[in-house]
Amino acid sequence: MSKFEYKVLHVCKQSGARVGELTTPHGKIITPVFMPVGTQATVKSLAPYEVEAAGAQIILSNTYHLYLRPGHKLVEKAGGLHKFMNWHKPILTDSGGFQVFSLSKINKITSDGVTFRSHIDGSKHLITPEKSMEIQESLGSDIMMAFDECSRYGADEREATAAMKRTLSWLDRCRKYHVNDTQMLFPIVQGNMYKNLRLQSLKETVQYAECGFAIGGLSVGEPKELMYEIMDEMQPYYPEKHPRYLMGVGSPDCLVEGVLRGIDMFDCVLPTRIARNGTAFTHNGRVVVRNGIYKEDFTPLDDKCDCYCCKNYTKAYLRHLNNAGEILGGRLLSLHNITYLTGLMDRIRTAILEDRFLDFVNAFRLSPEYKNM
RNA sequence: GGACAGGUUCCCGAGUGGCCAAAGGGAGCAGACUGUAAAUCUGCCAGCACCGCUUUCGGUGGUUCGAAUCCACCCCUGUCCA
Numbered sequence: 001m002s003k004f005e006y007k008v009l010h011v012c013k014q015s016g017a018r019v020g021e022l023t024t025p026h027g028k029i030i031t032p033v034f035m036p037v038g039t040q041a042t043v044k045s046l047a048p049y050e051v052e053a054a055g056a057q058i059i060l061s062n063t064y065h066l067y068l069r070p071g072h073k074l075v076e077k078a079g080g081l082h083k084f085m086n087w088h089k090p091i092l093t094d095s096g097g098f099q100v101f102s103l104s105k106i107n108k109i110t111s112d113g114v115t116f117r118s119h120i121d122g123s124k125h126l127i128t129p130e131k132s133m134e135i136q137e138s139l140g141s142d143i144m145m146a147f148d149e150c151s152r153y154g155a156d157e158r159e160a161t162a163a164m165k166r167t168l169s170w171l172d173r174c175r176k177y178h179v180n181d182t183q184m185l186f187p188i189v190q191g192n193m194y195k196n197l198r199l200q201s202l203k204e205t206v207q208y209a210e211c212g213f214a215i216g217g218l219s220v221g222e223p224k225e226l227m228y229e230i231m232d233e234m235q236p237y238y239p240e241k242h243p244r245y246l247m248g249v250g251s252p253d254c255l256v257e258g259v260l261r262g263i264d265m266f267d268c269v270l271p272t273r274i275a276r277n278g279t280a281f282t283h284n285g286r287v288v289v290r291n292g293i294y295k296e297d298f299t300p301l302d303d304k305c306d307c308y309c310c311k312n313y314t315k316a317y318l319r320h321l322n323n324a325g326e327i328l329g330g331r332l333l334s335l336h337n338i339t340y341l342t343g344l345m346d347r348i349r350t351a352i353l354e355d356r357f358l359d360f361v362n363a364f365r366l367s368p369e370y371k372n373m
Numbered sequence: 374g375g376a377c378a379g380g381u382u383c384c385c386g387a388g389u390g391g392c393c394a395a396a397g398g399g400a401g402c403a404g405a406c407u408g409u410a411a412a413u414c415u416g417c418c419a420g421c422a423c424c425g426c427u428u429u430c431g432g433u434g435g436u437u438c439g440a441a442u443c444c445a446c447c448c449c450u451g452u453c454c455a
Contacts, residue, residue: 039409060408098408106410119410145408188408219407247408254407269409276412277405292402322412323401330412 004184004211006243015357017259019349022212022243024090024142025182026082029057031243031264032348034255034341035092036272040065041075041085043338044272045331048087054307054335055342058089058142060267063135064096064127068118072138080140092267093141095132095174097148097167097188097216098248109149111166129173133185141183145214146174148188153221160192164201171208186245188216193226195233202234206242212265214245224254231261238262252281252344253373256364259348260357271337276330278322281340285372289315289333290322307339308332 005023009030012018022029036043036051039062043051051059061081066072078084081091100107100114107116113128127135132147147170151163167190178185187205191197206213215234218227231246238244243264249255250268258266271281278290282302287294289301297315309318309332321329351360364370 035408037409044409045412062409065409092408094408099410102408103410148408150408214408216408221407245408250407266407268407269411270407273406273409273411273413277414278412279406288404325412327412 003182006211006241008240010353012352012357013355014359015260015352015361017262017348017352017357018264019352020243020264024058024184026088026090026142027057029090030349032255032259032345032352033057033265034250034345035060035265035267036338036341037061037267037269038085038087039269040069041081043334044276045327045334046272046338048085050331050335051087051338052089054338055346056089056338057342058092059087060092060094061085061139061141062094062096062099063132063139063145064094064099066093066139067096067127067135068120068125072135076138076140082140090142091139092143092186093136093139093145094247095136095145095147095188096127097132097145098150101150101152101220104152109166111169113147129170130177133174133177137178137180137183143184143186143212144178146171146185146187148190148216150190150217150220151192153193155192157192157194157197160190160194160197163192164190164197168201168204171205175208184211186212186214188214188247189234190217192217193222193230195230198230198234199237202237206237206239209239209242212243212245214247214265215263216247218246219249219254224257227254228257228261231258231263235262250341251373252341253365253370255341255344256348256361256370259352260361271341272334275333275337278319278329278333280318280333281337281369281373283369285368287315289318291319294319301333301336302340305336305340305343307336309336309339 003025006020008018008020010019020031022031035058036056038059041061043059066075075081075084082088107114113126115126117124129147136144148167149163151160171187174185187208189201189205191201244262245265246258246263248268249258249266250270255266280287280289280301283304294315300310301315302310318329351357
């Protein structure tokens with residue numbers, strides 16, 4: 001009996017969007033969900049209790065980074081990633097496939113796998129689908145991602161087809177390697193911006209899905225309208241029984257548009273990265289707190305937010321911290337930004353449960369939260 | 374009173390005849406950031422009618438085709454000696 005199960009709890013009568021519950025060995029996740037990213041076994045600058053206080057139900061970590069440092073065997077020896085980093089809710093690990101794409105200058109892709117040089121010390125490594133599975137098993141994540149090739153935005157159809165097909169053949173190898181039932185493997189749909197490839201990839205990928213699947217290769221530089229178009233194209237073909245995870249998407253507007261297009265799970269570095277760079281998501285749109293206009297602004301960052309940052313500090317202080325290079329600035333904004341996004345997901349779920357998600361989307365599109373993002 | 378050293382665009386600081394509106398930092402200002410090689414990166418930073426012109430390198434006067442750079446005097450700062 002698998003420890004994994006996805007139950008659709010409610011389908012919005014107005015929009016067709018759904019609220020569901022994904023059961024994992026480390027607890028249940030209510031979808032739609034936003035997952036903060038903790039690449040190197042830490043959501044940058046925050047302690048796990050803070051990530052939890054910000055409303056996170058599950059976090060994402062990374063195969064590529066933890067394999068290089070400190071090494072997956074070390075994490076295994078430590079008792080697994082949950083214990084190592086003291087996060088006891090679910091963890092999803094990315095496969096390292098995205099690094100193939102984002103660090104493309106230092107690697108070489110063959111049908112066997114990817115040869116690359118470590119960005120840390122220049123040493124040479126080969127990651128294959130089997131190796132990615134081995135690493136993720138050592139880490140002990142709840143959800144493992146299949147090792148995929150995400151082709152770059154602007155790739156021609158030939159290149160995109162090759163990457164998509166390679167992703168499918170690698171998926172087959174991941175599946176054959178993966179035998180334990182304490183971890184769930186999510187396959188990844190590719191196909192770049194080509195609708196025919198997307199549909200072909202989706203159709204074949206979904207057959208391998210046991211308890212969920214992901215859509216990769218979007219939000220890689222294309223206009224949002226194009227991303228939405230591709231999603232619209234795929235939406236009618238999603239199986240109902242699986243949660244659908246849109247990888248790498250996390251701006252408030254994209255989350256809302258994503259849920260409308262049938263997505264249940266999202267992850268993104270955006271809230272924590274822009275936080276460290278002095279920008280916050282708020283109910284009034286983005287606030288670049290480091291800007292001069294906040295020098296003497298003694299009001300809270302977001303008066304509709306009751307996170308620790310908004311309850312206790314002013315924009316003037318946050319600006320001061322950021323401009324003084326104090327780490328607390330990035331910490332407080334990270335805490336707030338994650339709280340904001342998990343709060344947005346709460347609002348989305350509530351609207352779905354109350355069968356008014358379409359009204360919610362229409363109002364949201366006209367709000368500063370959407371327009372100033 | 375004497376001897377050195379020095380005064381450069383918001384700050385520090387390079388520059389010792391033309392390639393200098395003046396290197397490089399810092400500060401300031403703005404922008405970017407979407408499965409994190411990111412507490413990072415990029416741009417602006419004398420003024421303007423901006424492919425050119427005007428005002429800048431302690432002050433004044435001079436030498437020169439041409440001065441932040443050379444000369445004279447003056448003012449100020451630091452260190453040391455009386």
